[in-house]
Each structure stands twice: as C-alpha cells, then as structure tokens.
Amino acid sequence: LSSPLPQSLCLVVPVWNSSTRGVHDLSRMVGPKGNQRKRRTLVQFLGDHFYDVQALREYFFRKQALKVQLENRSFLSIKNQYGPYITGAFFILKQGGAVKFQGEEWIRPSGRGHFSLDFLKFQAVPVEAVDASGCALNYNGLDNLLPLKELQSLWLQRCPHVDDWCLSHLHPLADSLQELSLAGCPRISERGLACLHHFQNLRRLDISDLPAVSNPSLIQILVEEMLPNCKVLGANWAQGLKLAPEEQARDAAGPVSA
Known part of the structure; x- marks a missing residue:
C-alpha cells in the first residue's frame, strides 16, 4: 500500500478534482494572500527607504535622470568599428528616432523599438537627415551626431x-545644416536661439511653440534679422503683442451684439 498523502496535498485535491470552477475557487483562496503579501512588502520597502513623499519623489527623479544619462552615452566601440555615420544612426534609432542616409529611404524603428541592422552596410554613406522628434536626447547625446559633417536636416521638436546648452553645442554642424526644427522644446529660451547666429547656411528654422520664450513674435523678428537667408517659422505676427488694459478687458468680454 502506498503511503498516505501529506495533509497539504489532501486539502488541494478535492478542489482540483471538483471541476473547472474548483480551479478558480483555488485561485481565489490563494490569490488574496499573495496580493496582501505583495502589498505588505511594497509598503514595508517604501517605509524602510523613504521618510516622506519628497524623498520618494527625489528617488524617482534620480532614477529617471540615470536612465536618460544611460541612453545618451557614447558608443565608442561602434564608432571604432563602423565609423561616425553608423554610430550616429544607431544612437538615433536606439532613441526611437529615424535617420536617412544619402540616396536611401528613411530608416525607422518599429512600434516596439526594433530595427533592422541592414544599415550597417552604409558605413561609407553620409547621414543627411535625422528625425529625433520626442527623443530623450540631451547635451551629452549630441556628441554622437556632431561628427555627421554632411547632415542637412535635423528635427528636434x-x-x-x-x-540652450544643446544649441550652443551644435556649432560643428553650422556648415552643413540647412533645416532645423526646435518646435515644442520646453527648455529653449532666447539665450539658446542667440547661439544660432553661426548657422548662416540655414534655409528653414522652426521655433514655434517655445514656452520658455517670453515674446515669441519679437524673438522671431530678431532671429530673421540674424539669419536673413532663412525662412523662420514661429508665432504669428500678431501673437505676443500685448494689448492695452482697456483693450484686454474689451477682448475678454467677447463680441458685443449690435
């Protein structure tokens, strides 16, 4: 005769053999305890490591900053093996952006961030356009793009x-860059735009929707004077012109019916 089953197994077998419903009953029996244990563990961890909400916010801020720093590292090994064009393209594709080699189609990652390594065959083909819209690009990450001496278009919206420090760091691209988009960048102010006086070869510049710029219309006029051969896209001419107090009150009241 076989030895009797352990008591723990005897408790489980009736539930398992009853029906499919029994399996769900078993999950309900075990689930809450597991969830409670996880909640207790999380609360205990937070209580052991953080004294207040401010400390918790600083922790997540440091963690996010470390992630951005890691994403903007230099790929020296790739540069030594494949050269600056492949390095710049790989960096942008890892960020979720897109690149275009001269005479080739745009290369973009998939929705899950995956991309083919077929572009490695373009080792001797210059990169002519980079779309880094919405990417976590920062000052250090630009070092991967500065060797692209034939870069003509750069989108950073x-x-x-x-x-502003990033714009001051872009001057090595002044000879080749013809199109630059800075639209919607929250940290660019008048100081950074003043650094663009090096880019006399620009033909199109988008500086629209810059919340750190106090008077967009005036700044657009100044940038146009600074870059006379460049088409500057920005605020409408009427936008940013302050109304007199009585005009502001009348405008806030809305149209008056006849």
Whole structure:
C-alpha cells in the first residue's frame, strides 16, 4: 500500500478534482494572500527607504535622470568599428528616432523599438537627415551626431531635454545644416536661439511653440534679422503683442451684439 498523502496535498485535491470552477475557487483562496503579501512588502520597502513623499519623489527623479544619462552615452566601440555615420544612426534609432542616409529611404524603428541592422552596410554613406522628434536626447547625446559633417536636416521638436546648452553645442554642424526644427522644446529660451547666429547656411528654422520664450513674435523678428537667408517659422505676427488694459478687458468680454 502506498503511503498516505501529506495533509497539504489532501486539502488541494478535492478542489482540483471538483471541476473547472474548483480551479478558480483555488485561485481565489490563494490569490488574496499573495496580493496582501505583495502589498505588505511594497509598503514595508517604501517605509524602510523613504521618510516622506519628497524623498520618494527625489528617488524617482534620480532614477529617471540615470536612465536618460544611460541612453545618451557614447558608443565608442561602434564608432571604432563602423565609423561616425553608423554610430550616429544607431544612437538615433536606439532613441526611437529615424535617420536617412544619402540616396536611401528613411530608416525607422518599429512600434516596439526594433530595427533592422541592414544599415550597417552604409558605413561609407553620409547621414543627411535625422528625425529625433520626442527623443530623450540631451547635451551629452549630441556628441554622437556632431561628427555627421554632411547632415542637412535635423528635427528636434518636442525633445524634453534639449536646452540652450544643446544649441550652443551644435556649432560643428553650422556648415552643413540647412533645416532645423526646435518646435515644442520646453527648455529653449532666447539665450539658446542667440547661439544660432553661426548657422548662416540655414534655409528653414522652426521655433514655434517655445514656452520658455517670453515674446515669441519679437524673438522671431530678431532671429530673421540674424539669419536673413532663412525662412523662420514661429508665432504669428500678431501673437505676443500685448494689448492695452482697456483693450484686454474689451477682448475678454467677447463680441458685443449690435
């Protein structure tokens, strides 16, 4: 005769053999305890490591900053093996952006961030356009793009970490760059736009929707004077012109019916 089953197994077998419903009953029996244990563990971890909400916020801020720093590292091994064009393209594709080699189609990652390595065969083909819209590109990450001496178009719109220091860092691309988009970058101000006086070969510049710029219409006029051969896209001429107090009150009241 076989030895009797352990008591723990005897408790489980009736539930398992009853029906499919019994399996769900078993999950309900075990699930809450597991969830409670996880909740207790999380609460205990937070209580052991953080004294208040501010400390918790600082922890997540440091963690996010470390992630951005890691994403903007230099790929020296790739540069030594494949050269600057492949390095710049790989960096942008890893960020979720797109690149275009001269005479080739745009290369973009998939929705899950995957991309083919077929572009490695373009080792001797210059990169002529980069679309880094919305990417976590920062000052350090630009070092991967500065060797692209034939780069003609660069889109940096809605990049949360592109600031005035980044614009001051772009001057090595002044001879080749013809199109630059900074639209929607929250950290770019008048100081950064003043650094663009090096880019006399620009033919199109988008500086629309820059919340850190106090008077967009005036700044657009100044940038146009600074870059006379460039088409500057920005605020409408009427936008940013302050109304007199009585005009502001009348405008806030809305149209008056006849």
